[in-house]
Amino acid sequence: MNNLVLMGHGSASGGVYDRVRINGDATITGDIECVELICNGRVKVAGNLKAKSIRINGDGTFEGQVNADRLKVYGQTTVGVSLVMKTASIYGELKIKGNATFDSLNLKGGLQVAGDCEAEDFKIRGAFTIKGLLNIGTADIVPYADCKAPEIGGEKIMVRKFNRPFGLTKWFKFLSSYEAEVVTDMMEGDDLDIETANIKVVRGNRVKLGQSAAIDRVEYRDHFEKHEQSFVKEEVKVTA
Amino acid sequence: MEQELISKKDLLIKTGISYGQLYRWKRKKLIPEEWFIRKSTFTGQETFFLKEEVLERVERIKSMKDDVSLDDMVTVFDKKPDSFPAYLTKEDILKRNIVSSVVIEQFAKKFTLEDRISFDLVCLYYLIDKMLREGKISRSEGELIYQTVEPYLQHVHQKDGVFYFTRKMGVPVVTVVSPPGDAHFDPEVGIIEKYSFHKLFIEVKEISQGGKKDE
Numbered sequence: 001m002n003n004l005v006l007m008g009h010g011s012a013s014g015g016v017y018d019r020v021r022i023n024g025d026a027t028i029t030g031d032i033e034c035v036e037l038i039c040n041g042r043v044k045v046a047g048n049l050k051a052k053s054i055r056i057n058g059d060g061t062f063e064g065q066v067n068a069d070r071l072k073v074y075g076q077t078t079v080g081v082s083l084v085m086k087t088a089s090i091y092g093e094l095k096i097k098g099n100a101t102f103d104s105l106n107l108k109g110g111l112q113v114a115g116d117c118e119a120e121d122f123k124i125r126g127a128f129t130i131k132g133l134l135n136i137g138t139a140d141i142v143p144y145a146d147c148k149a150p151e152i153g154g155e156k157i158m159v160r161k162f163n164r165p166f167g168l169t170k171w172f173k174f175l176s177s178y179e180a181e182v183v184t185d186m187m188e189g190d191d192l193d194i195e196t197a198n199i200k201v202v203r204g205n206r207v208k209l210g211q212s213a214a215i216d217r218v219e220y221r222d223h224f225e226k227h228e229q230s231f232v233k234e235e236v237k238v239t240a
Numbered sequence: 241m242e243q244e245l246i247s248k249k250d251l252l253i254k255t256g257i258s259y260g261q262l263y264r265w266k267r268k269k270l271i272p273e274e275w276f277i278r279k280s281t282f283t284g285q286e287t288f289f290l291k292e293e294v295l296e297r298v299e300r301i302k303s304m305k306d307d308v309s310l311d312d313m314v315t316v317f318d319k320k321p322d323s324f325p326a327y328l329t330k331e332d333i334l335k336r337n338i339v340s341s342v343v344i345e346q347f348a349k350k351f352t353l354e355d356r357i358s359f360d361l362v363c364l365y366y367l368i369d370k371m372l373r374e375g376k377i378s379r380s381e382g383e384l385i386y387q388t389v390e391p392y393l394q395h396v397h398q399k400d401g402v403f404y405f406t407r408k409m410g411v412p413v414v415t416v417v418s419p420p421g422d423a424h425f426d427p428e429v430g431i432i433e434k435y436s437f438h439k440l441f442i443e444v445k446e447i448s449q450g451g452k453k454d455e
Contacts, residue, residue, distance in 0.1 A: 116273075118267050120267070135263050135266060135267050136263075137264065137267070150285075151285075153259060153262075153263040153266075154259075154260060154263050155259075155260030155261075155263065155264060156260070185285060186285065188259040188263070189259050189260055189263070190258050190259060190260035191260075203249070203259060204259060205258055205259070205260075219249075221258075238249070238253075
């Protein structure tokens, strides 16, 4: 199969390729399907993109659907419609204007999803804003800034506090009481281990709350445990 | 028609599954997105389901999950019952040879060639035609089947059912069981034909679409 190599500034109409390599700034005006897409610089795809592996070093804008096995982003990527992905590692920012589905997502930086977000494995070091439902299998979240989603559901959800470098934390805390947390109306799951969050309703089988958790209502089935400094308005044991 | 709703909490208690399982099944598309009905209640937002629909689905997933992987299960549920064509014209039926002209003449005289005949009815014609051709029934018994089954067609389309044609001492009896279950007859009764309506619908659908491919 053909390879597509673009250096400098250029454009292509799309099609089926083996390898696509962009060094510089390129616009692809139609749908493109390839085994591997590597972009160093900036790429804009007006159609849908289907690939085995995608690597963006720089800025990628995909106006259609993106469907791939592997995605690696160092920089920023925007998806116009929806994203279906097996494994994704993002160092930087990922913005999706529709729904996003991952098998496993490893993100350092920011994630924005305008629709629903689904992932079996969800590892976040940074922040996310999700407008729809966040549906996750196992989640490991360390918020560096506020992580927002109206509804979070899953099996095992763990939210840990970010330990800032020693000196910085002291001064930061001294100046303001602000702390990054997970903000949501509802969190449901089997095993919930939440250190820092602001949640209206938490429902789960086993719930463990840490120091900076503020919850309006906790409904648990088997086990409930909270840190003495956590703030819980109401706790109910639900019996089946 | 207003259908009974069940809240997510009640569903989990009733079926004994956990939040994690429910969300996992949703991720695997075993429970379609459209089934989640969001409503605001005094405790904030709550999710509801249509009770009958979701309970049946959850029970089926529970019974299958030990033998079938979740990914394979999707294909089982993907077959939507309403994927049958809504109607066929009399011309289609004759051209694709779904039902013989004899049966059509007997039961569908009132329709013109271009008239749309509902798919359920076509299936019934097909059933009678099939049994006639196999020599299991006479034409007047075909009439009996038609009279018996026709009023319940809507019903078996929605809920499936089993059709029995039995004979005792030469006297024909037509039985429709809906929703599907076992019917037990006294030992002198001979079961001439037993047919699941769902199977019947699929069979006719395949014939009608197979005909399209030939063209």
